[in-house]
Amino acid sequence: MTMAWEPDEEISSLIRHLALQNSLQYDGKGQAGSVISRIMGSREDLRKFGKDIAPIVAREVSSANQLANSNGLDFIREILEDEAPHMLEKKEHKRREGLPELPNLGNKKPILRFAPNPNGPLSFGHSRGLVINGEYAKELGGELILRFDDTDTTVKPPMLEAYESISKQQAELCGFPAHRIVIASERMDVYHEYARKAIETNFAYVCKCSGDEFREFRLSKTNCPCRGNDLSENISLWEAMNDENGLNPGDAVLRMKTGMDQKNPALRDWPAARIQVNPHPRVGNKWRVWPLLDFQSAIEDHLQGVTHIIRGKDLMYSTRKQKLLYEHFGWQYPETIYWGRVKVHEFGSFSTSQMKQDIADGIFEGWSDPRLPTLSALFRRGIRPESLRSFWIELGLTQKDIAVPLSTLYSHNTKCIEPEAPRLAFVRDPVSVNLQGEYPSLLEISAHPETEMPPRTFRIDDEVLIEKEDSGKPIRLKDFCDINENGLVQSINKTDDRPIVHWIPSGIATTLTIADGKDIIEIEGMLEEHDYEIGTIVQLERVGYAVVEKSGLLMVHD
Numbered sequence: 001m002t003m004a005w006e007p008d009e010e011i012s013s014l015i016r017h018l019a020l021q022n023s024l025q026y027d028g029k030g031q032a033g034s035v036i037s038r039i040m041g042s043r044e045d046l047r048k049f050g051k052d053i054a055p056i057v058a059r060e061v062s063s064a065n066q067l068a069n070s071n072g073l074d075f076i077r078e079i080l081e082d083e084a085p086h087m088l089e090k091k092e093h094k095r096r097e098g099l100p101e102l103p104n105l106g107n108k109k110p111i112l113r114f115a116p117n118p119n120g121p122l123s124f125g126h127s128r129g130l131v132i133n134g135e136y137a138k139e140l141g142g143e144l145i146l147r148f149d150d151t152d153t154t155v156k157p158p159m160l161e162a163y164e165s166i167s168k169q170q171a172e173l174c175g176f177p178a179h180r181i182v183i184a185s186e187r188m189d190v191y192h193e194y195a196r197k198a199i200e201t202n203f204a205y206v207c208k209c210s211g212d213e214f215r216e217f218r219l220s221k222t223n224c225p226c227r228g229n230d231l232s233e234n235i236s237l238w239e240a241m242n243d244e245n246g247l248n249p250g251d252a253v254l255r256m257k258t259g260m261d262q263k264n265p266a267l268r269d270w271p272a273a274r275i276q277v278n279p280h281p282r283v284g285n286k287w288r289v290w291p292l293l294d295f296q297s298a299i300e301d302h303l304q305g306v307t308h309i310i311r312g313k314d315l316m317y318s319t320r321k322q323k324l325l326y327e328h329f330g331w332q333y334p335e336t337i338y339w340g341r342v343k344v345h346e347f348g349s350f351s352t353s354q355m356k357q358d359i360a361d362g363i364f365e366g367w368s369d370p371r372l373p374t375l376s377a378l379f380r381r382g383i384r385p386e387s388l389r390s391f392w393i394e395l396g397l398t399q400k401d402i403a404v405p406l407s408t409l410y411s412h413n414t415k416c417i418e419p420e421a422p423r424l425a426f427v428r429d430p431v432s433v434n435l436q437g438e439y440p441s442l443l444e445i446s447a448h449p450e451t452e453m454p455p456r457t458f459r460i461d462d463e464v465l466i467e468k469e470d471s472g473k474p475i476r477l478k479d480f481c482d483i484n485e486n487g488l489v490q491s492i493n494k495t496d497d498r499p500i501v502h503w504i505p506s507g508i509a510t511t512l513t514i515a516d517g518k519d520i521i522e523i524e525g526m527l528e529e530h531d532y533e534i535g536t537i538v539q540l541e542r543v544g545y546a547v548v549e550k551s552g553l554l555m556v557h558d
């Protein structure tokens with residue numbers, strides 16, 4: 001004889017809580033079936049007691065539903081908050097649509113930053129940082145700082161036009177202008193002040209070793225001779241760095257005294273400032289000693305009160321370098337969240353400097369050439385800011401490296417543009433068909449099946465244009481009539497399942513341009529007459545979405 005199985009206390013309360021959670025989730029109409037599958041899904045060991053568990057679950061679900069209906073959903077929420085808060089958190093999580101909670105935010109408003117180098121215009125990759133930081137700032141009532149990290153005049157010199165285009169695109173992409181704009185090259189006095197403070201508090205020294213020499217010291221964890229400079233030596237060397245008659249680029253750098261015994265070699269007395277003499281496009285030759293990114297960014301994050309930094313996991317070392325500086329100054333480092341790389345195969349091989357070169361060489365027509373992954377090219381090609389937003393939010397903040405096909409972005413975009421895109425007919429490789437028989441000479445054809453756009457008016461003479469591959473067989477002219485292979489109108493109503501083809505009574509010779517990887521494909525055809533403005537996205541029947549441009553049509557995607 002076998003004893004009936006009885007749940008122990010832990011299992012009983014699991015069932016009870018799942019029942020409450022389910023009832024809460026479905027507004028007091030929890031389902032025993034879904035609770036059972038949740039239990040069996042998470043507790044394989046209970047599967048063999050399925051028969052015994054089912055009635056217990058049914059009882060708990062029905063009492064949870066009763067409780068929800070008599071005392072309200074908030075009552076259920078309170079019980080769970082008390083007894084099993086983790087079950088509530090999961091639900092809150094779902095509501096946030098892909099973005100996790102910001103850690104340790106407490107009651108503060110978050111201050112986030114997006115800090116591009118204006119050495120070129122923004123690209124697809126930048127849109128992630130803008131979207132994610134912007135979304136948190138907006139959703140949580142915080143602030144977004146747009147910071148131009150433009151202190152490298154040698155390797156990645158700033159491009160003057162980029163400041164304006166980046167600010168504009170930030171607003172377009174986030175849906176609001178940044179709350180603060182910070183331009184590092186205009187705050188050089190601040191970085192100099194902190195460099196000086198670091199020297200005076202014995203946390204920095206001027207190092208005159210060559211790169212190769214210092215590499216040796218770093219690898220052997222040995223102090224370089226400059227590390228022992230006393231304060232007055234460091235001050236006078238610092239002044240020599242800043243003096244045009246003093247030291248020259250490459251003669252010396254300022255190093256943070258983080259310790260030559262750090263486990264990670266990158267952290268050992270890292271460089272914070274160096275001499276650059278190329279003129280800066282905004283401030284010319286006003287400064288001679290320029291901060292390196294880790295130093296400049298660390299100081300600025302603190303001064304601007306940044307609460308959360310979201311950055312690539314490849315920048316974990318930066319965080320650790322900067323934390324040593326924060327420790328020295330007694331500051332609290334912002335919460336840091338890392339994400340993995342997202343690779344979109346089609347955008348794989350572009351770098352800003354390569355694009356710059358290719359544009360100069362005439363390979364691309366400019367930064368908004370539709371083959372490039374710049375934001376200006378994507379916007380020109382009809383990719384909407386909202387689509388980039390939902391694309392990045394859906395991918396979330398995983399630390400895993402992921403590869404995503406461009407078609408994923410396109411499907412987000414289709415959702416945005418489909419409701420607004422009027423239908424137009426574009427007949428490729430057109431041939432004319434002489435109509436015979438009886439047919440109306442004026443037709444109104446819907447411009448969009450679901451919205452109330454004014455219909456298109458077709459005036460039909462005695463011929464129409466169809467694509468060559470549709471000719472020579474019985475077809476149905478879409479929304480018009482059935483014809484045989486010779487153009488004889490057989491019926492106005494649809495009579496059978498012959499192919500339905502798009503057609504136009506007359507049209508404008510038009511080129512459809514398609515960006516295909518690094519190639520441009522041009523398709524000639526006849527486009528239905530229309531008066532849509534430049535920039536309108538239309539849906540070409542049987543082709544896909546395209547933008548009306550001055551010179552013709554530019555393909556968005558299918």
Ligand SMILES: [Zn+2]
Pocket residue numbers: 206207208209214224225226227
């Ligand atoms: Zn040295």
